[in-house]
Amino acid sequence: MTISRRKFLQALGAGGAASALAACAPMPTEPRNGEHIVVVGGGSGGATAAKYLRRFDPNLQVTLVEPNATYHTCYGSNWVLGGFRQMDQIAQSYQALRDTHGINVIQDRVTAIEPDAHQVRLAGGRTLSYQKLVLSPGIDFDWEAAAEGTSEATADRIPHAWKAGPQTQILRRQLEAMPNGGVFIMVAPPNPFRCPPGPYERASMVAHYFKTHKPRSKVLILDVKEGFSKQGLFMGGWEANYGDMIEWVGGDRGGMVNRVDVANRTVFSDDGLNRYRGDVINYIPPQKAAQIAHDAGLTNEAGWCPVDQRTFASSIHPDVHVIGDSSVAGAMPKSGHSANSQGKLVAAAIVNGLRGIDAPEPSMVNTCYSLITPDWGISVAAVYRYDDGSIRGVEGSGGVSPADADREFRRREADYTRGWYRSITTDIWG
Amino acid sequence: MRYTRLAAVALAVSLSGAAASQSALAEVTRGALMAKTCLACHGAAGTAPEATIPTLVHGFPRELMIQTMRGFRDGTRPSTVMGRHAKGYTDAEIELLADYFDGMR
Numbered sequence: 001m002t003i004s005r006r007k008f009l010q011a012l013g014a015g016g017a018a019s020a021l022a023a024c025a026p027m028p029t030e031p032r033n034g035e036h037i038v039v040v041g042g043g044s045g046g047a048t049a050a051k052y053l054r055r056f057d058p059n060l061q062v063t064l065v066e067p068n069a070t071y072h073t074c075y076g077s078n079w080v081l082g083g084f085r086q087m088d089q090i091a092q093s094y095q096a097l098r099d100t101h102g103i104n105v106i107q108d109r110v111t112a113i114e115p116d117a118h119q120v121r122l123a124g125g126r127t128l129s130y131q132k133l134v135l136s137p138g139i140d141f142d143w144e145a146a147a148e149g150t151s152e153a154t155a156d157r158i159p160h161a162w163k164a165g166p167q168t169q170i171l172r173r174q175l176e177a178m179p180n181g182g183v184f185i186m187v188a189p190p191n192p193f194r195c196p197p198g199p200y201e202r203a204s205m206v207a208h209y210f211k212t213h214k215p216r217s218k219v220l221i222l223d224v225k226e227g228f229s230k231q232g233l234f235m236g237g238w239e240a241n242y243g244d245m246i247e248w249v250g251g252d253r254g255g256m257v258n259r260v261d262v263a264n265r266t267v268f269s270d271d272g273l274n275r276y277r278g279d280v281i282n283y284i285p286p287q288k289a290a291q292i293a294h295d296a297g298l299t300n301e302a303g304w305c306p307v308d309q310r311t312f313a314s315s316i317h318p319d320v321h322v323i324g325d326s327s328v329a330g331a332m333p334k335s336g337h338s339a340n341s342q343g344k345l346v347a348a349a350i351v352n353g354l355r356g357i358d359a360p361e362p363s364m365v366n367t368c369y370s371l372i373t374p375d376w377g378i379s380v381a382a383v384y385r386y387d388d389g390s391i392r393g394v395e396g397s398g399g400v401s402p403a404d405a406d407r408e409f410r411r412r413e414a415d416y417t418r419g420w421y422r423s424i425t426t427d428i429w430g
Numbered sequence: 431m432r433y434t435r436l437a438a439v440a441l442a443v444s445l446s447g448a449a450a451s452q453s454a455l456a457e458v459t460r461g462a463l464m465a466k467t468c469l470a471c472h473g474a475a476g477t478a479p480e481a482t483i484p485t486l487v488h489g490f491p492r493e494l495m496i497q498t499m500r501g502f503r504d505g506t507r508p509s510t511v512m513g514r515h516a517k518g519y520t521d522a523e524i525e526l527l528a529d530y531f532d533g534m535r
Contacts, residue, residue: 052466056458337470344466348458360460363523365467367511381511383518397518401510413510419471419482426474 035060035354038120038130040110040292042066042094044073044336045136045324047428048343050103053134056351063128064097065120067109071429072164074195075336076421081161081172082205083213084374090164092429113296115317132350135298135305135314136324136339137290138163139194142303145286147187147267148259157262158281161202162194174280175206180214182279185267187257188223189284192304194325194334196229197380199284201370204234207242208373219246220276222269223255229333230370230380230400237372237410289326296320304328309391311349311359312342321346330391332384337366340428341384362386369417377413461526468527489534499524 039050042064050064071092079085098105108122119129141160143151150158161171175184184206188199203219210217219242227250228234238246249255249269259268260283267276267283288294288303298305298314305322306315309330314320323329323346324339332338341364349359364384371377382398384391401413465486472486501507502516503524519527 056462340470341467344463348463352457355457357457360458360463363460363464363467365470365515365518367471367515379511381514383515394518397516398514409510415479415482416471416510418480422480423472423474423483423485424470427469430474 036128036130037062037132037134037350038128039064039134039136040113040120041136041138041290041324042068042071042097042105043136043138043324043339044424044428045339045343046134047071047092047094047097048340049134049136049321049323049347051097051101051428052344052347053350054101054103056347057354058102060351060354061104062102063104063106064094065106065108065110065122065128066094067107068165069094069107072168073336073421073425074162074164074198077161077164077168078198078202078205079371079374080168081175081202081209082371082374083172083209087169092425094429096430110292113292113298113320115296115298115320118319131319132353133320134343134346134350135293135296135320135322135326136343137292137326139287139289139325139334140291141285142288143285147257147283147285149262150260150283150285154260154262154283158260158265158283160284161282162189162198162284162287171280171282175209178214178217178279181216182214183218183220183277184210184280184282185220185222185276185278186282187260187267187284188221188225188228188255190224190286192334193284193287195368196333196335197234197368197370199223200228200230200234201372202282203246203248204238204242204370204372207238207245210245211242217245220278221246221248221255222257222267222276223248224251224257225255226250226252229368230378232403233378233400234370234372236403237376237378241373241376287325289322293322293326298322300328309389310362310386311353312346313349321350330384331382331393332364332366332391333368335366335368337368337424338364340424341365343428362391364391367420369413369420371414371417372410373414375414376407376410377415377417378410379413379416461530464523465527465530486531487534490528490531491535492528492532495528495531496524499527 039046050062053062073090076090094105097103108124110120111123112121119127121127159167159170161167203221207219254269254274257269265278265281289299289305293305300306305327307322307327312321312323314322323342325334352359367381369379378401380400382393471483499516502509502512
Protein backbone atom coordinates (compact mmCIF):
# COMPACT_ATOMS: atom_id res chain seq x y z
CA MET A 1 0.00 0.00 0.00
CA THR A 2 1.24 3.44 -0.79
CA ILE A 3 -0.13 6.58 0.69
CA SER A 4 -0.16 10.00 -0.85
CA ARG A 5 2.26 12.48 0.55
CA ARG A 6 -0.53 14.72 1.65
CA LYS A 7 -2.10 11.92 3.69
CA PHE A 8 1.36 11.01 4.92
CA LEU A 9 1.90 14.56 6.11
CA GLN A 10 -1.52 14.72 7.63
CA ALA A 11 -0.66 11.55 9.55
CA LEU A 12 2.62 13.11 10.65
CA GLY A 13 0.79 16.20 11.75
CA ALA A 14 -1.51 14.05 13.85
CA GLY A 15 1.59 13.21 15.86
CA GLY A 16 0.69 9.64 16.85
CA ALA A 17 3.37 7.02 17.57
CA ALA A 18 2.48 5.15 14.39
CA SER A 19 2.95 8.23 12.29
CA ALA A 20 6.29 9.01 13.91
CA LEU A 21 7.50 5.52 13.02
CA ALA A 22 6.13 5.87 9.52
CA ALA A 23 8.50 8.78 9.12
CA CYS A 24 11.39 6.29 9.25
CA ALA A 25 10.17 4.61 6.08
CA PRO A 26 11.88 5.90 2.95
CA MET A 27 9.89 8.31 0.84
CA PRO A 28 8.56 6.55 -2.23
CA THR A 29 10.72 7.07 -5.30
CA GLU A 30 8.11 5.64 -7.64
CA PRO A 31 5.29 7.99 -8.59
CA ARG A 32 2.95 8.25 -5.64
CA ASN A 33 -0.54 7.01 -6.11
CA GLY A 34 -2.93 9.77 -6.94
CA GLU A 35 -0.30 12.49 -7.26
CA HIS A 36 -0.48 12.52 -10.99
CA ILE A 37 -0.67 15.88 -12.69
CA VAL A 38 -1.94 15.97 -16.25
CA VAL A 39 -1.23 19.02 -18.39
CA VAL A 40 -3.31 19.49 -21.52
CA GLY A 41 -1.74 21.66 -24.22
CA GLY A 42 1.97 22.04 -24.96
CA GLY A 43 2.02 25.74 -25.83
CA SER A 44 3.60 28.48 -23.73
CA GLY A 45 1.36 27.92 -20.70
CA GLY A 46 1.16 24.13 -20.61
CA ALA A 47 4.81 23.40 -21.41
CA THR A 48 5.92 25.91 -18.75
CA ALA A 49 3.58 24.40 -16.16
CA ALA A 50 4.79 20.85 -16.90
CA LYS A 51 8.46 21.84 -16.69
CA TYR A 52 8.11 23.89 -13.50
CA LEU A 53 5.96 21.25 -11.78
CA ARG A 54 8.93 18.90 -12.17
CA ARG A 55 11.37 21.66 -11.19
CA PHE A 56 9.49 22.42 -8.00
CA ASP A 57 8.96 18.73 -7.17
CA PRO A 58 11.20 16.28 -9.07
CA ASN A 59 9.23 13.32 -7.65
CA LEU A 60 5.97 14.44 -9.15
CA GLN A 61 4.54 12.41 -12.01
CA VAL A 62 3.65 14.83 -14.81
CA THR A 63 2.02 13.94 -18.13
CA LEU A 64 1.77 16.47 -20.95
CA VAL A 65 -0.75 15.83 -23.72
CA GLU A 66 -0.18 17.73 -26.96
CA PRO A 67 -1.46 16.79 -30.43
CA ASN A 68 1.51 18.18 -32.37
CA ALA A 69 5.02 16.71 -32.45
CA THR A 70 6.33 20.17 -33.26
CA TYR A 71 4.87 23.38 -31.91
CA HIS A 72 5.11 26.61 -33.87
CA THR A 73 5.00 29.68 -31.68
CA CYS A 74 2.51 32.34 -32.67
CA TYR A 75 5.03 34.93 -31.55
CA GLY A 76 7.70 35.17 -34.22
CA SER A 77 5.27 33.97 -36.91
CA ASN A 78 4.85 37.56 -38.13
CA TRP A 79 8.62 37.61 -38.73
CA VAL A 80 8.13 34.64 -41.07
CA LEU A 81 5.53 36.71 -42.93
CA GLY A 82 8.10 39.53 -43.04
CA GLY A 83 10.45 37.15 -44.82
CA PHE A 84 13.39 37.21 -42.41
CA ARG A 85 12.62 34.13 -40.31
CA GLN A 86 11.95 30.58 -41.47
CA MET A 87 9.31 28.25 -40.08
CA ASP A 88 11.94 26.00 -38.52
CA GLN A 89 13.16 29.00 -36.49
CA ILE A 90 9.80 29.25 -34.72
CA ALA A 91 9.46 25.47 -34.26
CA GLN A 92 9.75 23.98 -30.77
CA SER A 93 10.11 20.31 -29.90
CA TYR A 94 9.18 18.33 -26.79
CA GLN A 95 12.45 16.41 -26.64
CA ALA A 96 13.96 18.33 -23.71
CA LEU A 97 10.74 18.18 -21.71
CA ARG A 98 10.70 14.43 -22.24
CA ASP A 99 14.40 13.58 -21.94
CA THR A 100 15.83 16.25 -19.63
CA HIS A 101 12.87 17.10 -17.44
CA GLY A 102 11.26 13.66 -17.08
CA ILE A 103 7.83 14.65 -18.33
CA ASN A 104 5.68 11.93 -19.85
CA VAL A 105 4.83 13.59 -23.18
CA ILE A 106 1.93 11.98 -25.02
CA GLN A 107 1.30 13.06 -28.58
CA ASP A 108 -2.46 12.82 -28.76
CA ARG A 109 -5.59 14.92 -28.69
CA VAL A 110 -7.88 15.20 -25.70
CA THR A 111 -11.44 14.38 -26.70
CA ALA A 112 -13.10 14.81 -23.31
CA ILE A 113 -12.39 16.08 -19.83
CA GLU A 114 -14.43 14.52 -17.04
CA PRO A 115 -13.93 16.78 -14.00
CA ASP A 116 -16.08 14.70 -11.66
CA ALA A 117 -14.25 11.46 -12.49
CA HIS A 118 -10.89 13.32 -12.57
CA GLN A 119 -9.96 11.90 -15.93
CA VAL A 120 -9.29 12.89 -19.50
CA ARG A 121 -9.97 10.80 -22.59
CA LEU A 122 -7.63 10.79 -25.56
CA ALA A 123 -8.42 10.29 -29.24
CA GLY A 124 -6.02 7.35 -29.28
CA GLY A 125 -8.27 5.52 -26.83
CA ARG A 126 -6.39 6.02 -23.57
CA THR A 127 -7.88 7.43 -20.41
CA LEU A 128 -5.66 9.35 -17.97
CA SER A 129 -6.53 9.86 -14.32
CA TYR A 130 -5.36 13.00 -12.59
CA GLN A 131 -5.34 14.53 -9.17
CA LYS A 132 -4.92 17.99 -10.65
CA LEU A 133 -5.36 19.00 -14.27
CA VAL A 134 -3.68 21.98 -15.87
CA LEU A 135 -5.57 23.05 -18.98
CA SER A 136 -3.78 25.38 -21.36
CA PRO A 137 -5.58 24.82 -24.66
CA GLY A 138 -5.26 28.29 -26.19
CA ILE A 139 -7.98 29.82 -28.32
CA ASP A 140 -10.51 28.66 -30.82
CA PHE A 141 -12.38 30.80 -33.28
CA ASP A 142 -15.93 31.90 -32.70
CA TRP A 143 -17.17 31.31 -36.25
CA GLU A 144 -20.76 31.99 -35.18
CA ALA A 145 -19.75 35.57 -34.40
CA ALA A 146 -17.57 35.83 -37.52
CA ALA A 147 -18.39 37.83 -40.64
CA GLU A 148 -20.94 36.39 -43.05
CA GLY A 149 -19.28 34.30 -45.73
CA THR A 150 -16.43 33.11 -43.51
CA SER A 151 -16.09 29.73 -41.85
CA GLU A 152 -13.46 27.24 -40.84
CA ALA A 153 -13.66 25.96 -44.43
CA THR A 154 -12.70 29.33 -45.96
CA ALA A 155 -9.52 29.62 -43.89
CA ASP A 156 -7.44 27.93 -46.57
CA ARG A 157 -8.29 30.77 -49.01
CA ILE A 158 -8.47 33.69 -46.58
CA PRO A 159 -6.18 32.46 -43.81
CA HIS A 160 -6.31 33.72 -40.23
CA ALA A 161 -2.74 32.63 -39.48
CA TRP A 162 -3.62 33.22 -35.83
CA LYS A 163 -2.47 29.73 -34.90
CA ALA A 164 1.03 29.37 -36.25
CA GLY A 165 1.90 26.49 -38.58
CA PRO A 166 0.30 25.61 -41.93
CA GLN A 167 -1.84 28.77 -41.74
CA THR A 168 1.31 30.91 -41.52
CA GLN A 169 2.68 29.21 -44.61
CA ILE A 170 -0.54 29.73 -46.59
CA LEU A 171 -0.49 33.45 -45.86
CA ARG A 172 3.22 33.72 -46.62
CA ARG A 173 2.74 32.00 -50.01
CA GLN A 174 -0.17 34.31 -50.87
CA LEU A 175 1.98 37.36 -50.06
CA GLU A 176 4.78 35.97 -52.23
CA ALA A 177 2.38 35.39 -55.12
CA MET A 178 0.79 38.84 -54.83
CA PRO A 179 1.72 41.31 -57.59
CA ASN A 180 3.58 44.54 -56.88
CA GLY A 181 0.91 47.18 -56.41
CA GLY A 182 -1.52 44.76 -54.77
CA VAL A 183 -3.54 45.34 -51.61
CA PHE A 184 -3.22 43.27 -48.45
CA ILE A 185 -6.32 43.53 -46.27
CA MET A 186 -6.24 42.44 -42.67
CA VAL A 187 -9.48 42.22 -40.72
CA ALA A 188 -8.45 42.63 -37.07
CA PRO A 189 -10.42 40.79 -34.36
CA PRO A 190 -12.63 42.28 -31.61
CA ASN A 191 -11.48 42.23 -27.97
CA PRO A 192 -10.54 40.06 -26.21
CA PHE A 193 -8.15 38.12 -28.42
CA ARG A 194 -4.77 36.41 -28.43
CA CYS A 195 -1.77 38.78 -28.60
CA PRO A 196 -3.24 42.32 -28.57
CA PRO A 197 -0.33 43.95 -30.50
CA GLY A 198 -0.10 40.99 -32.90
CA PRO A 199 -2.27 42.28 -35.77
CA TYR A 200 -0.36 45.56 -35.84
CA GLU A 201 3.04 43.88 -35.75
CA ARG A 202 1.79 41.72 -38.62
CA ALA A 203 0.79 44.79 -40.65
CA SER A 204 4.32 46.15 -39.99
CA MET A 205 5.99 42.94 -41.10
CA VAL A 206 3.92 42.67 -44.27
CA ALA A 207 4.84 46.29 -45.02
CA HIS A 208 8.49 45.44 -44.46
CA TYR A 209 8.22 42.65 -47.00
CA PHE A 210 6.38 44.91 -49.46
CA LYS A 211 8.88 47.74 -49.05
CA THR A 212 11.76 45.45 -49.96
CA HIS A 213 9.98 43.36 -52.65
CA LYS A 214 6.73 45.02 -53.81
CA PRO A 215 7.04 48.71 -52.97
CA ARG A 216 3.88 49.90 -54.75
CA SER A 217 1.67 47.65 -52.59
CA LYS A 218 -0.61 48.69 -49.72
CA VAL A 219 -1.56 47.36 -46.31
CA LEU A 220 -5.14 48.06 -45.20
CA ILE A 221 -6.27 47.18 -41.68
CA LEU A 222 -10.02 47.03 -41.12
CA ASP A 223 -10.65 47.07 -37.41
CA VAL A 224 -13.88 46.76 -35.45
CA LYS A 225 -12.06 48.52 -32.58
CA GLU A 226 -11.58 52.25 -32.21
CA GLY A 227 -8.08 51.92 -30.82
CA PHE A 228 -5.42 49.26 -30.28
CA SER A 229 -2.38 48.22 -28.27
CA LYS A 230 0.69 50.49 -28.50
CA GLN A 231 -1.23 52.52 -31.11
CA GLY A 232 0.86 55.67 -30.91
CA LEU A 233 4.12 53.75 -31.17
CA PHE A 234 2.89 51.68 -34.10
CA MET A 235 1.54 54.64 -36.02
CA GLY A 236 4.67 56.68 -35.39
CA GLY A 237 6.81 53.75 -36.50
CA TRP A 238 4.69 53.17 -39.61
CA GLU A 239 5.01 56.79 -40.69
CA ALA A 240 8.75 56.87 -40.08
CA ASN A 241 9.44 53.61 -41.89
CA TYR A 242 6.69 53.07 -44.43
CA GLY A 243 5.22 56.51 -45.18
CA ASP A 244 1.57 55.99 -46.09
CA MET A 245 1.86 52.32 -47.07
CA ILE A 246 -0.19 51.19 -44.04
CA GLU A 247 -3.71 52.48 -43.51
CA TRP A 248 -5.73 51.70 -40.40
CA VAL A 249 -9.52 52.07 -40.51
CA GLY A 250 -11.15 51.95 -37.08
CA GLY A 251 -14.63 50.76 -36.20
CA ASP A 252 -16.10 54.25 -36.20
CA ARG A 253 -14.70 55.02 -39.68
CA GLY A 254 -15.84 52.03 -41.71
CA GLY A 255 -13.74 49.23 -40.25
CA MET A 256 -16.63 47.18 -38.89
CA VAL A 257 -16.57 44.22 -41.28
CA ASN A 258 -19.82 42.23 -41.62
CA ARG A 259 -19.32 40.18 -44.75
CA VAL A 260 -16.56 38.69 -46.85
CA ASP A 261 -17.00 37.58 -50.45
CA VAL A 262 -14.29 34.97 -50.42
CA ALA A 263 -14.40 34.13 -54.16
CA ASN A 264 -13.99 37.78 -55.18
CA ARG A 265 -11.72 38.68 -52.25
CA THR A 266 -13.98 41.55 -51.29
CA VAL A 267 -14.72 42.75 -47.78
CA PHE A 268 -17.88 44.65 -46.84
CA SER A 269 -18.20 46.86 -43.77
CA ASP A 270 -20.95 48.84 -42.04
CA ASP A 271 -23.69 46.59 -43.44
CA GLY A 272 -22.53 46.89 -47.00
CA LEU A 273 -21.95 50.66 -46.95
CA ASN A 274 -18.24 50.20 -47.76
CA ARG A 275 -16.53 47.60 -49.90
CA TYR A 276 -12.83 46.88 -50.12
CA ARG A 277 -11.22 44.67 -52.76
CA GLY A 278 -7.99 42.95 -51.74
CA ASP A 279 -5.40 40.73 -53.41
CA VAL A 280 -4.65 38.92 -50.16
CA ILE A 281 -7.13 38.87 -47.29
CA ASN A 282 -6.16 37.94 -43.76
CA TYR A 283 -9.38 37.49 -41.82
CA ILE A 284 -8.69 37.09 -38.09
CA PRO A 285 -11.97 35.85 -36.54
CA PRO A 286 -13.44 36.65 -33.13
CA GLN A 287 -12.06 34.31 -30.48
CA LYS A 288 -13.14 32.23 -27.52
CA ALA A 289 -11.62 29.73 -25.12
CA ALA A 290 -10.63 26.49 -26.86
CA GLN A 291 -13.58 24.20 -27.64
CA ILE A 292 -12.37 21.52 -25.20
CA ALA A 293 -12.87 24.02 -22.34
CA HIS A 294 -16.44 24.67 -23.52
CA ASP A 295 -17.15 20.96 -23.81
CA ALA A 296 -15.85 20.39 -20.28
CA GLY A 297 -18.20 23.04 -18.89
CA LEU A 298 -15.37 25.32 -17.80
CA THR A 299 -16.48 28.51 -19.57
CA ASN A 300 -18.66 31.47 -18.62
CA GLU A 301 -21.33 33.17 -20.73
CA ALA A 302 -18.66 35.28 -22.45
CA GLY A 303 -16.92 32.12 -23.70
CA TRP A 304 -13.82 32.22 -21.47
CA CYS A 305 -12.75 30.31 -18.34
CA PRO A 306 -13.24 32.05 -15.00
CA VAL A 307 -10.52 31.14 -12.46
CA ASP A 308 -9.45 31.93 -8.92
CA GLN A 309 -7.11 34.85 -9.55
CA ARG A 310 -4.55 33.55 -7.01
CA THR A 311 -4.18 29.97 -8.22
CA PHE A 312 -5.90 29.77 -11.63
CA ALA A 313 -8.10 26.98 -10.23
CA SER A 314 -11.30 26.93 -12.25
CA SER A 315 -14.20 28.68 -10.51
CA ILE A 316 -16.38 25.84 -11.82
CA HIS A 317 -14.19 22.74 -11.30
CA PRO A 318 -11.44 23.66 -8.80
CA ASP A 319 -9.22 20.62 -9.51
CA VAL A 320 -8.80 21.94 -13.03
CA HIS A 321 -6.45 24.90 -13.36
CA VAL A 322 -6.95 26.87 -16.56
CA ILE A 323 -4.08 29.08 -17.73
CA GLY A 324 -3.10 30.98 -20.84
CA ASP A 325 -5.36 32.44 -23.50
CA SER A 326 -8.45 30.48 -22.39
CA SER A 327 -8.47 31.92 -18.88
CA VAL A 328 -9.85 35.17 -17.54
CA ALA A 329 -6.74 36.60 -15.91
CA GLY A 330 -7.62 40.09 -14.70
CA ALA A 331 -5.44 42.75 -16.29
CA MET A 332 -3.09 40.26 -17.96
CA PRO A 333 -3.24 40.18 -21.76
CA LYS A 334 -3.59 36.93 -23.68
CA SER A 335 0.09 36.52 -24.53
CA GLY A 336 2.74 33.82 -24.53
CA HIS A 337 4.61 35.69 -21.82
CA SER A 338 1.48 35.88 -19.64
CA ALA A 339 0.92 32.14 -20.14
CA ASN A 340 4.54 31.44 -19.18
CA SER A 341 4.16 33.47 -16.00
CA GLN A 342 0.85 31.78 -15.18
CA GLY A 343 2.41 28.35 -15.79
CA LYS A 344 4.97 29.03 -13.07
CA LEU A 345 2.35 30.31 -10.65
CA VAL A 346 0.09 27.31 -11.19
CA ALA A 347 3.03 24.90 -10.77
CA ALA A 348 3.89 26.55 -7.46
CA ALA A 349 0.24 26.54 -6.36
CA ILE A 350 -0.16 22.84 -7.16
CA VAL A 351 3.12 21.72 -5.59
CA ASN A 352 2.45 23.70 -2.43
CA GLY A 353 -1.17 22.53 -2.39
CA LEU A 354 -0.14 18.87 -2.46
CA ARG A 355 1.86 19.61 0.68
CA GLY A 356 -0.99 21.37 2.36
CA ILE A 357 0.70 24.77 1.99
CA ASP A 358 -0.88 27.90 0.55
CA ALA A 359 0.15 29.03 -2.92
CA PRO A 360 2.74 31.81 -2.86
CA GLU A 361 1.27 35.28 -3.24
CA PRO A 362 1.04 35.82 -7.02
CA SER A 363 3.80 37.71 -8.77
CA MET A 364 3.50 37.74 -12.53
CA VAL A 365 5.04 39.58 -15.43
CA ASN A 366 4.30 40.33 -19.05
CA THR A 367 6.51 41.79 -21.74
CA CYS A 368 5.20 42.03 -25.30
CA TYR A 369 7.79 43.01 -27.85
CA SER A 370 6.74 43.92 -31.39
CA LEU A 371 8.89 44.63 -34.41
CA ILE A 372 7.98 47.46 -36.74
CA THR A 373 11.07 46.71 -38.84
CA PRO A 374 13.78 44.14 -38.08
CA ASP A 375 15.68 47.06 -36.48
CA TRP A 376 12.81 48.92 -34.84
CA GLY A 377 11.31 47.31 -31.77
CA ILE A 378 8.69 48.52 -29.28
CA SER A 379 7.42 46.98 -26.07
CA VAL A 380 4.74 47.00 -23.44
CA ALA A 381 5.48 45.60 -20.00
CA ALA A 382 3.76 45.07 -16.67
CA VAL A 383 4.26 43.48 -13.26
CA TYR A 384 1.11 41.96 -11.76
CA ARG A 385 -0.08 41.32 -8.23
CA TYR A 386 -3.26 39.93 -6.72
CA ASP A 387 -5.18 42.79 -5.19
CA ASP A 388 -8.77 43.02 -4.00
CA GLY A 389 -10.00 39.93 -5.84
CA SER A 390 -8.27 40.47 -9.15
CA ILE A 391 -4.92 40.46 -10.94
CA ARG A 392 -3.81 44.06 -11.38
CA GLY A 393 -0.76 45.82 -12.73
CA VAL A 394 1.37 47.36 -9.97
CA GLU A 395 0.61 51.05 -9.95
CA GLY A 396 3.43 53.15 -11.38
CA SER A 397 5.09 50.19 -13.09
CA GLY A 398 4.97 48.91 -16.65
CA GLY A 399 3.73 50.77 -19.69
CA VAL A 400 4.94 51.20 -23.24
CA SER A 401 8.25 52.30 -24.75
CA PRO A 402 8.75 56.08 -24.70
CA ALA A 403 7.15 57.95 -27.60
CA ASP A 404 10.15 60.22 -28.15
CA ALA A 405 12.93 57.60 -28.17
CA ASP A 406 15.66 57.78 -30.81
CA ARG A 407 16.51 55.16 -33.43
CA GLU A 408 19.21 53.64 -31.23
CA PHE A 409 16.60 52.94 -28.54
CA ARG A 410 14.31 51.30 -31.12
CA ARG A 411 17.22 49.24 -32.47
CA ARG A 412 18.10 48.10 -28.96
CA GLU A 413 14.52 47.00 -28.33
CA ALA A 414 14.62 45.08 -31.62
CA ASP A 415 17.76 43.31 -30.38
CA TYR A 416 16.01 42.54 -27.09
CA THR A 417 13.01 41.22 -29.04
CA ARG A 418 15.21 38.53 -30.57
CA GLY A 419 16.85 37.89 -27.18
CA TRP A 420 13.43 37.60 -25.57
CA TYR A 421 12.34 35.01 -28.14
CA ARG A 422 15.46 32.98 -27.58
CA SER A 423 15.17 33.15 -23.79
CA ILE A 424 11.47 32.51 -23.33
CA THR A 425 11.41 29.56 -25.71
CA THR A 426 14.37 28.08 -23.80
CA ASP A 427 12.56 28.72 -20.52
CA ILE A 428 9.47 26.94 -21.84
CA TRP A 429 10.72 24.08 -24.05
CA GLY A 430 14.49 23.97 -23.36
CA MET B 431 20.98 4.64 31.05
CA ARG B 432 17.55 3.44 30.18
CA TYR B 433 16.41 7.04 30.06
CA THR B 434 19.32 7.98 27.77
CA ARG B 435 18.59 5.16 25.34
CA LEU B 436 14.96 6.13 25.18
CA ALA B 437 15.92 9.73 24.61
CA ALA B 438 18.32 8.70 21.85
CA VAL B 439 15.60 6.66 20.14
CA ALA B 440 13.17 9.53 20.50
CA LEU B 441 15.75 11.92 19.09
CA ALA B 442 16.48 9.62 16.14
CA VAL B 443 12.81 9.23 15.41
CA SER B 444 12.16 12.92 15.61
CA LEU B 445 15.25 13.75 13.51
CA SER B 446 14.35 11.34 10.73
CA GLY B 447 10.80 12.58 10.92
CA ALA B 448 12.02 16.15 10.70
CA ALA B 449 14.30 15.32 7.77
CA ALA B 450 11.53 13.53 5.88
CA SER B 451 8.98 16.23 6.49
CA GLN B 452 11.48 18.96 5.71
CA SER B 453 12.23 17.59 2.23
CA ALA B 454 8.55 16.97 1.71
CA LEU B 455 7.71 20.45 2.91
CA ALA B 456 10.25 22.32 0.76
CA GLU B 457 7.60 24.82 -0.27
CA VAL B 458 7.82 27.03 -3.30
CA THR B 459 8.39 30.41 -1.74
CA ARG B 460 7.29 33.77 -3.04
CA GLY B 461 10.94 34.67 -3.67
CA ALA B 462 11.40 31.55 -5.81
CA LEU B 463 8.21 32.21 -7.79
CA MET B 464 9.14 35.85 -8.36
CA ALA B 465 12.67 34.94 -9.42
CA LYS B 466 11.40 32.31 -11.87
CA THR B 467 9.34 34.97 -13.63
CA CYS B 468 12.60 36.86 -14.39
CA LEU B 469 13.88 33.83 -16.30
CA ALA B 470 11.40 34.33 -19.14
CA CYS B 471 13.78 37.00 -20.44
CA HIS B 472 16.89 36.26 -18.39
CA GLY B 473 16.87 32.48 -18.74
CA ALA B 474 19.19 31.86 -21.67
CA ALA B 475 22.19 33.77 -22.90
CA GLY B 476 21.82 32.30 -26.37
CA THR B 477 24.38 32.82 -29.07
CA ALA B 478 24.94 35.75 -31.39
CA PRO B 479 22.96 37.51 -32.75
CA GLU B 480 20.41 36.72 -30.06
CA ALA B 481 22.68 37.04 -27.02
CA THR B 482 21.35 40.43 -26.02
CA ILE B 483 19.83 39.86 -22.58
CA PRO B 484 22.07 38.93 -19.62
CA THR B 485 21.25 35.52 -18.15
CA LEU B 486 20.50 34.94 -14.48
CA VAL B 487 20.45 31.14 -14.58
CA HIS B 488 23.81 30.95 -12.80
CA GLY B 489 22.72 33.38 -10.10
CA PHE B 490 23.75 36.97 -9.35
CA PRO B 491 25.47 38.71 -6.40
CA ARG B 492 22.98 39.99 -3.84
CA GLU B 493 24.21 43.54 -3.28
CA LEU B 494 24.80 44.11 -6.97
CA MET B 495 21.26 43.05 -7.79
CA ILE B 496 19.76 45.33 -5.13
CA GLN B 497 21.83 48.25 -6.38
CA THR B 498 21.02 47.52 -10.03
CA MET B 499 17.28 47.08 -9.51
CA ARG B 500 17.06 50.25 -7.41
CA GLY B 501 19.00 52.09 -10.11
CA PHE B 502 16.56 50.89 -12.76
CA ARG B 503 13.65 51.85 -10.54
CA ASP B 504 14.73 55.41 -9.80
CA GLY B 505 16.04 55.96 -13.33
CA THR B 506 19.68 56.55 -12.35
CA ARG B 507 20.54 53.47 -14.40
CA PRO B 508 19.31 53.91 -17.99
CA SER B 509 17.33 51.08 -19.56
CA THR B 510 14.80 50.31 -22.24
CA VAL B 511 12.35 48.11 -20.34
CA MET B 512 13.94 47.32 -16.96
CA GLY B 513 12.89 50.63 -15.44
CA ARG B 514 9.28 49.76 -16.20
CA HIS B 515 9.72 46.35 -14.57
CA ALA B 516 11.71 47.52 -11.54
CA LYS B 517 8.98 49.99 -10.58
CA GLY B 518 6.77 46.94 -9.95
CA TYR B 519 8.86 45.75 -6.98
CA THR B 520 9.15 47.06 -3.42
CA ASP B 521 12.46 47.16 -1.57
CA ALA B 522 11.44 44.02 0.31
CA GLU B 523 10.62 42.22 -2.95
CA ILE B 524 13.91 43.25 -4.53
CA GLU B 525 15.65 41.77 -1.50
CA LEU B 526 13.72 38.52 -1.90
CA LEU B 527 14.85 38.36 -5.53
CA ALA B 528 18.43 39.21 -4.58
CA ASP B 529 18.49 36.53 -1.89
CA TYR B 530 17.19 33.94 -4.31
CA PHE B 531 19.63 34.70 -7.13
CA ASP B 532 22.52 34.97 -4.68
CA GLY B 533 21.65 31.46 -3.51
CA MET B 534 21.89 30.15 -7.07
CA ARG B 535 25.54 31.18 -7.47
